[in-house]
Amino acid sequence: MATVLSGTSGALYYKPAGTSGTFKAADVTNASNSIKVGTFLNFKVNDKVSFTTGGGTLPGGLAAGTPVFVLTYTASTGAATFAATAGGAELALSSDGTDGTSAFTVAFTEFQAVANVRSWNFEVTRDEIDVTSIGGTLGQSAPFRTFISGFADGTGSAEVYFTDDDTGISARLIEDVTQRNQAGATFKLYMDAVVSAGTPDDAASRSISMEAVLTSASFSVTPDDAQAISINFRPTSAPTFDFAKS
Structure with missing residues (x-):
């Protein structure tokens, strides 16, 4: 032995602090492809994150369990945009999604x-x-x-x-x-x-x-x-x- x-x-x-947030369909803005995930969190560019549905339907362009990457995050407003790959093009959100029994969540995906x-x-x-x-x-x-x-x-x-x-x-x-x-x-x-x-x-x-x-x-x-x-x-x-x- x-x-x-x-x-x-x-x-x-x-997994870093300040990398878990919640949002609802009303926090999604299709025109800017942005989601208000929470103010004064600690998301950084190229953070790999995943979403959960909360029993509802995620905004169009996102899928539960499919990781995406943070493209931008503004702490004062809580607004974030995402990309399918690190440093890639802005991910288009085709719908706001549908709220479920609990809020949508976004969180850092993998231990580093x-x-x-x-x-x-x-x-x-x-x-x-x-x-x-x-x-x-x-x-x-x-x-x-x-x-x-x-x-x-x-x-x-x-x-x-x-x-x-x-x-x-x-x-x-x-x-x-x-x-x-x-x-x-x-x-x-x-x-x-x-x-x-x-x-x-x-x-x-x-x-x-x-x-x-x-x-x-x-x-x-x-x-x-x-x-x-x-x-x-x-x-x-x-x-x-x-x-x-x-």
């Missing part, structure tokens, strides 16, 4: 590898609930309290090297700490990443994934070490622990 070496087998993948990560860690803790009862029989030794486990909580951090490339996903991870609306921020922490054709094979890998909020970033510069930023986060709901390799 081989031992997993975290330095060679570990990896961190990420954060290339400049030195390390990550994630800790799970449990509350302790004191259920000690009175009235027990006293003996030679002091009685012990009785506890049961309560809710779980998690905290994580990642140490990311600061480089001169401000276009990669690692730069967005660092900047996302200050993003007000962090909807869409999602981590996938690989302990044993088995890569196939350039992407992790999740069926053969072991990982922890979670939607999260980024809570802090610590910056420092010294003459002795490479510049690195420590980023802290915590899950917004129960993480998914996938430790099976089959």
Whole structure:
């Protein structure tokens, strides 16, 4: 049985904060091929996104589960246009679509590898609930309290090297700490990443994934070490622990 070496087998993948929005048919403007997906989000040009129907019919030109790319996004108005390919021509929206039981959604599609990560860690803790009862029989030794486990909580951090490339996903991870609306921020922490054709094979890998909020970033510069930023986060709901390799 081989031992997993975290330095060679570990990896961190990420979906940026502010890359999940909702809209209705009334938010679609056919004349400009634009959709108001939400103000002050964090969509960037060439972000790969997918749509869901909410039980209705998407605007003409879009299909549920078929990725498209952000062509433009104006944070102050929330208006976005899209292209079928990265940097391609503006996608024509032939209709507004039909609202369903819930709003349409648009969200970042695929996890991106954060290339400049030195390390990550994630800790799970449990509350302790004191259920000690009175009235027990006293003996030679002091009685012990009785506890049961309560809710779980998690905290994580990642140490990311600061480089001169401000276009990669690692730069967005660092900047996302200050993003007000962090909807869409999602981590996938690989302990044993088995890569196939350039992407992790999740069926053969072991990982922890979670939607999260980024809570802090610590910056420092010294003459002795490479510049690195420590980023802290915590899950917004129960993480998914996938430790099976089959």
